[in-house]
Amino acid sequence: MAEIPYKIYLEENEMPQAWYNLRADMKNKPAPLLNPGTLKPMTFEDLTPVFCDDLVRQELDDTTPFFEIPDEIRSFYKMYRPSPLVHASFLEKALDTPAKIYYKFEGNNTSGSHKLNSAIAQAYYAKKQGLKGVTTETGAGQWGTALSMACSYFDLDCKVYMVKVSYEQKPFRREVMRTYGASVTPSPSENTQVGRKILEAHPGTTGSLGCAISEAVEVATSTPGYRYVLGSVLNQVLLHQSVIGLETKAALDKYGIHPDIIIGCAGGGSNLGGLIAPFMGQKLRGEDNYRFIAVEPASCPSLTRGRFAYDFCDTGMVCPLAKMYTLGSNFIPSANHAGGLRYHGMSSVLSQLYADGLMEAVSVEQTSVFEAAELFARVEGTLPAPESSHAIRTAIDEALKCKETGEEKTIVFGLTGTGYFDMTAYERFNDGKMTDTIPSDEELEASFATLPQVNL
Numbered sequence: 001m002a003e004i005p006y007k008i009y010l011e012e013n014e015m016p017q018a019w020y021n022l023r024a025d026m027k028n029k030p031a032p033l034l035n036p037g038t039l040k041p042m043t044f045e046d047l048t049p050v051f052c053d054d055l056v057r058q059e060l061d062d063t064t065p066f067f068e069i070p071d072e073i074r075s076f077y078k079m080y081r082p083s084p085l086v087h088a089s090f091l092e093k094a095l096d097t098p099a100k101i102y103y104k105f106e107g108n109n110t111s112g113s114h115k116l117n118s119a120i121a122q123a124y125y126a127k128k129q130g131l132k133g134v135t136t137e138t139g140a141g142q143w144g145t146a147l148s149m150a151c152s153y154f155d156l157d158c159k160v161y162m163v164k165v166s167y168e169q170k171p172f173r174r175e176v177m178r179t180y181g182a183s184v185t186p187s188p189s190e191n192t193q194v195g196r197k198i199l200e201a202h203p204g205t206t207g208s209l210g211c212a213i214s215e216a217v218e219v220a221t222s223t224p225g226y227r228y229v230l231g232s233v234l235n236q237v238l239l240h241q242s243v244i245g246l247e248t249k250a251a252l253d254k255y256g257i258h259p260d261i262i263i264g265c266a267g268g269g270s271n272l273g274g275l276i277a278p279f280m281g282q283k284l285r286g287e288d289n290y291r292f293i294a295v296e297p298a299s300c301p302s303l304t305r306g307r308f309a310y311d312f313c314d315t316g317m318v319c320p321l322a323k324m325y326t327l328g329s330n331f332i333p334s335a336n337h338a339g340g341l342r343y344h345g346m347s348s349v350l351s352q353l354y355a356d357g358l359m360e361a362v363s364v365e366q367t368s369v370f371e372a373a374e375l376f377a378r379v380e381g382t383l384p385a386p387e388s389s390h391a392i393r394t395a396i397d398e399a400l401k402c403k404e405t406g407e408e409k410t411i412v413f414g415l416t417g418t419g420y421f422d423m424t425a426y427e428r429f430n431d432g433k434m435t436d437t438i439p440s441d442e443e444l445e446a447s448f449a450t451l452p453q454v455n456l
């Protein structure tokens with residue numbers, strides 16, 4: 001076996017030809033989306049007014065194991081893929097650990113994160129269907145940026161509803177989106193019924209992701225030639241993100257490396273679901289075994305402290321109900337939370353795997369996340385996104401456990417993106433002003449009380 005380089009690059013022709021649909025190997029399938037009116041499973045006909053037809057097919061398909069990646073998407077992927085799998089030898093040295101640490105780096109494109117992998121797929125299917133454009137929401141702006149890039153590539157109109165507080169505090173992300181031709185509206189806005197309703201009930205609100213989703217869906221369903229697209233949580237997004245895991249597995253196999261622990265940060269679950277997909281598939285088929293760890297913020301702990309229940313995906317309650325680990329659709333993390341991963345729920349696929357004991361989850365406090373981020377930046381060179389740094393924190397913790405026990409475990413984690421647009425959060429940390437706020441049990445109970453009553 002050849003010596004392992006610092007950066008393992010696959011050849012262009014080793015890029016996956018097909019996405020892998022983990023659901024095909026799951027014995028307990030993720031629960032179906034429910035129509036919020038009838039509480040019946042959403043059908044193709046229910047979903048196609050909202051999403052593109054081909055994406056609905058992918059969303060509802062629990063049995064087809066592979067979906068061929070269209071040539072147009074593969075040729076776009078070539079601009080920034082295959083992405084490197086890096087042997088974090090400088091980090092190993094800094095930690096003085098016998099563990100071997102690798103990370104899959106998805107930040108090597110202008111949008112700065114893995115979200116482009118699904119954005120380009122969703123834009124492609126919209127174009128193929130002959131649509132004029134798509135609508136979406138964005139929080140901090142990574143998804144909106146990725147989608148703007150993808151839409152400009154396929155010459156599609158892109159309307160982004162951006163959470164108002166981010167719109168005002170993150171002007172640079174907003175301008176990247178506009179540079180790629182997207183229109184960006186602060187949410188809640190006066191453009192939509194749901195926006196006007198929320199503004200009336202909460203004048204001066206700075207918005208939330210759930211509210212921006214409601215607005216984007218309303219615009220998509222009421223404008224001819226438009227559909228809505230979403231950057232995480234959905235089955236189709238995890239399918240597209242499987243490109244991360246497939247490349248990771250191919251790179252590891254090329255050098256005969258077997259991971260013991262695979263770690264990813266979890267917001268809505270798309271990068272983690274994509275990273276673990278082929279490995280979890282092996283575990284489900286009884287071919288191999290790994291530990292999988294989802295890492296979430298202690299201030300937004302959907303897996304570790306949430307309920308596994310049907311809930312709304314958005315605040316306006318216009319979207320289907322999904323069965324997932326959730327903190328309640330009205331849950332908003334404390335205002336001093338700066339590390340991203342703020343969505344109240346979690347992908348149904350990951351939720352089911354977690355409920356079945358196939359995956360672990362931990363929550364980490366943001367000051368410890370930024371400590372890990374800084375160590376990583378200083379020794380490995382790359383300035384990580386706060387979201388990604390949750391995975392770094394847990395990878396370091398596992399490597400330090402190996403130092404105690406002397407075990408030479410192999411740890412792989414997902415470095416989902418870079419943090420250049422998150423410097424106000426880094427500033428707060430550097431000034432010693434960052435604090436940790438963890439929701440109390442009472443706060444969570446009050447939020448659970450608002451879960452919809454669904455008796456199946």
Ligand SMILES: *Cc1c(COP(=O)(O)O)cnc(C)c1O
Nearest residue numbers: 232267268269270271387416417
């Ligand atoms: C959006 C984002 C995440 C979290 O989303 P998932 O769907 O949970 O993967 C993580 N890291 C970065 C850099 C992101 O932009």
